Amino acid sequence: MAHKTRIMSLNEIQNNEMRTVMVNNRPLLIARTHDRVYVTDDTCSHHQCSLGTEGFLEGDCVICGCHGAKFDLVSGQALALPATEPVQTYKTVLEGDDIFVYI
Template sequence: MTSEGAYTRVCSLGDLPEEGALSVEIGDTPVAVVRSEGQVYAISDICSHAEVNLSEGEVEDGTIECWLHGSCFDLRSGKPLNPPATQAVPTYAVKIDGDDVLVSLDPTNP
């Protein structure tokens, strides 16, 4: 991984499945880099309900489902769409530079 300003290169587009997730770490922060419906998102890789990796769940229609208890999270907002999760998970800014996927943990980045 390489840093570019507040963004860190986490993978290439070719590393991401068409509808799926890849688990990466930026420093000590676990991040799920997700491709869904042609868009790339970055979301916390830890479920707010059970503290398991979201990147191991199913990706469909702009959501990721926790494999343990079935809560789905909106990839844009991080908000849970169904129980048992009730708290949102952080989302992060993504930039695509050529084939590189860059993620910023800085909350001030759009």
């Protein structure tokens, strides 16, 4: 069963910014774009690259900086080769100024 865990305050991440955070010893990508917050696994499904460290945002997608794989932040679906497998996405909620993820 998923547990609700606070990640950070909304004011700690700017619009069109992303970063890697550790939650329960798991690296997660948190991205804020178009005033929405998304959380996915931080590791590219093609190669073990950090999306938060090596990648960049393009709309509601993250592109891996290692080989150009592209993932939808909403569904986790792989949108561009070389990735063919999705990344895990997580339910995210805002409560006041706090960002929570269900993991």
